[in-house]
Amino acid sequence: MTQTRSEFEARLRQIGAERYHDLHPFHDMLHGGACNADQVRAWVINRYYYQHSIPMKDAAFMSRVEDPALRRQWRSRIEDHDGTDTNEGGIRRWLRLAEAVGLDPDYVASCRGVLPATRFAVDAYVRFVREKTLLEAVAASLTELFAPKIHANRIEGLLKNYDFADDSSLSYFKNRLKEAPKDVAFGLAWVLDNADTAEKQDAAAAALIFKTDVLWSQLDALSAAYVTPARIPPGAWQPDQGLLLQKAS
Amino acid sequence: MTQTRSEFEARLRQIGAERYHDLHPFHDMLHGGACNADQVRAWVINRYYYQHSIPMKDAAFMSRVEDPALRRQWRSRIEDHDGTDTNEGGIRRWLRLAEAVGLDPDYVASCRGVLPATRFAVDAYVRFVREKTLLEAVAASLTELFAPKIHANRIEGLLKNYDFADDSSLSYFKNRLKEAPKDVAFGLAWVLDNADTAEKQDAAAAALIFKTDVLWSQLDALSAAYVTPARIPPGAWQPDQGLLLQKAS
Incomplete structure (x- = not known):
């Protein structure tokens, strides 16, 4: 049976309450100061792959939109990620974070050393947006509903617990606090407007669940590789390859 | 054998000299004042489908580009087509042309009445850019090398021969005269830089030929449907459905 607009919104928000990656133990470690420098670096390296793919995901969406x-x-x-003439953009801000934690930004930007499981999850998201309905693509973006809280917690936790954290290195998160709300307000209204049958509501909810899986599995992969008992898969970044400002070859 | 940079550029330019749609008889009719009002309208309706798809093509390209x-x-x-805060964009300019020739811009924007052959050709271009190499995608865009001449001829011919033509209705073409050169300078340099083997040069040349086919076949379809002996296919725009400001339903 088709849910009312407010019932359906509550259903979407409940998905976040149960499945968003703020619940993942890695985030407790990261925000609570329990990560060592290499674990922070591994997170920065792998999360960069997600950052760098998000504009590709958004372009894939636009490539299917007939309405100018x-x-x-x-x-x-x-624009928020890739930058404009007046805004350096989220990707450059992320590379400043990379530099602040002692990584060569060129190495991070090369995406060498990213965990295969990170690639699989992120690439699955880009492909999802390329192939599924526009409604499912927009619904998948609604994890941004839950992002402001994690960004605020992260800024607070990193500032408190890590020397590298300052206004410059954390500028990515501060900007997302400004940018995400406008995106998600549009996206949520669009999904609520367009999911006008029970079938579409189910599809939109499933898309949001899929996206929480994409985020969660990245932290599972990170934990398996870099948190004791750690097992780094072949080809992924090795902390003992040299910690500071690794050079991209 | 790999051609030198200048040999290869000459080969690309020769493709335009032999195959670009400025050579199509429909353009002689259009620019020379030999089109009746309905033929101009049919051109505006069908060419809109191309205009409205170009940003989708460019987004499809961006969705595959890893480099920010x-x-x-x-x-x-x-931005040039969809518009920005300070630039209405090519699509809105095209709809002003539609209005100037007596069509309801909402009808034109609905893409109802577009010839199936136009859709097939344009959709093939979007799919080409989604599926082929980035080199082939950029090479296909190089028909813009040949566009300034046709735009200048068009502005001159339309102004001379048609009452609807003025600065406002032709602003699309005037803006393209400014925009296309910067795009094509980048695209040409990128193709010349990246087509560094004979195999890649052949692929790039084939892509440009493909694109000239996309443009040419749209004018063939337009001529077959609307130029004597005209045969309008089922579902396509019928002039006698009412000429002026058709309402989209």
Whole structure:
């Protein structure tokens, strides 16, 4: 049976309450100061792959949108990440974080050393947006509903617990606190407007669950590789390869 | 054998000299004042489908580009068509042309009435960019090398021969005269830089030929449907459905 708008919104928010990656133990470690420097670095390296793929995901979405007004609305997401003449963009901000934790930003930008499981999860998200309905693609983006809380916790936790944390190195998160709310307000309204049958509501909810899986599995992979008992898979970043400012070859 | 940079550029330019749609008889009719009002309208309706798909093509390209700098460079093409806060964009300009020739812009924007052959050709271009190599995708865009001449001829011919033509209705073409050169300078240099083997040069040349086919076949379809002896296929725009400001239902 089709849910009312508010019932359906509550259902989407409940998915976040049960499955968003703020619940993952790795985030407790990270925000609580329990990560060592290499674990922070591994997180920065792997999360970069997600960052660098998000504009590709948003372009894949736009490539399927016939309506110029919807494309225009969506384009600001790419601008937020890739940057504009007046905004360095989230990807450059993430590379400043990489430098602050002692990594060569060129090495991080090369995406060498990223865990295969990170690639699989992130690439699955890009492919999902390329192949599923527009409704499912927008619904998958609604994990941003839950992002402001984790970003605020992260800023507070990192500032308190790590020497590298300052206004410059954390500028990515501070900017996301400003950017994400406008995106998600649009995306949530669009999903609530367009999921007008029970079937579409189920599809949108499943898409949001899929996206929480994409985020969660990245932290599982990170933990398995870099948290004791750690087993780093072949080819992934090795802390003892040299910690500071690894050079991309 | 791999051609030198200048040999290869000459080969690409020769493709335009032999195959670009400025050679199509429909353009002689259009620019020479030999089109009746309905033929101009049919051209505006069908060409809109191409216009409205170009940002989707460019987003499809960006969705496959890993390099944020290349994505940033490419994004201006989408901005030129979809518009920004300070630029209404090519699609809105095209709809002003639609209105100037007596069509309801909402009808044109609905893409109802577009010839199936137009859709097939344009959709083939979007799919090409989604599926082929980045080199082939950029090479296909190089028909813009040949566009300034046709735009200049078009502005001159339309102004001379048609009452609807003025600065406002032709602003699309005037803006393209400014925008296309920066795009094509980048695209040409990128193709010349990246087509560094004979195999890649052949692929790039084939991509440019493919694109000239996409453009040419749209004018063939338009001529077959709307130029004597005209046969309008089922479902396509019928002039006698009412000429002026058809309402989209």
